[in-house]
Amino acid sequence: MINSLSNQQESVANTTAATKRLARALMVSAGEFSLILASCNSLHRQQQILNLLTDFSSVDMQEIYLLPETETLYTTIAANINSVQPGALVVLGLESVVKINQLIISTNLMRDEFRKTFHCPLVLWVNDETLRKLVWLAPDLKDWAASTIRFDTANHGVARQILIA
Incomplete structure (x- = not known):
């Protein structure tokens, strides 16, 4: 029981730390293009993290x-x-795109246009499968991103309760 509570607290702390890292990355990149990869396998949790992000970031x-x-x-x-x-x-x-491989390849080919056109950070939410495809099919684009910000999903039920509260 105590070990379980400790794991739950660690998961919430990891989620909070990762969300703060994402907020900081948005703030540091304000006004200029940067690619940020946020990895989360649960769509429900992803939305909760985005809601939490508004608490840590004033970025529009x-x-x-x-x-x-x-x-x-x-x-x-x-x-x-x-x-x-x-x-x-x-x-x-991204995980719902039927022709994801083609989308990733075309994004890699157009990568310079992103930097020319978009003057703000671009956060791509990916799951593990999409991240693997991005690394394999678009290594140049992936190299533009700083380290991927990962949101642990091992105890997402407990984290969800705390994120909602």
């Missing part, structure tokens, strides 16, 4: 949800942002 974030039929990341983002760019772009739904 615009969320873009990819549809399963999305073919290119660059044109999808460009079509969805306003003339005034937000403080950060947060892309969700």
Whole structure:
């Protein structure tokens, strides 16, 4: 019981620390392009972390949800942002894209356009499978990102209770 409580507290502490790292990365990159990879396997937990992120960051974030039929990341983002760019772009739904390999390859080919066009941090939410594909299919793009910010999902039930509270 005590060990279980200790693991739960450690999981919440890890989630909080990772969320603060993400908030800090957004703040440091304000006004310029940077690629940030946030890794979480649970969509429900991902949304809770985004909600928590608003507590740690005052950056104006615009969320873009990819549809399963999305073919290119660059044109999808460009079509969805306003003339005034937000403080950060947060892309969700990569795991739902049917032709994910093609999307990743085209994103790698267009990587220089991201830096030229978007003057704010770009957060790509990925799960483990999408992250592996990104490393394999778009190593140049992956190299642009600092270390991936990982959100441990081992005890997500307990973390969820605390994140909601």
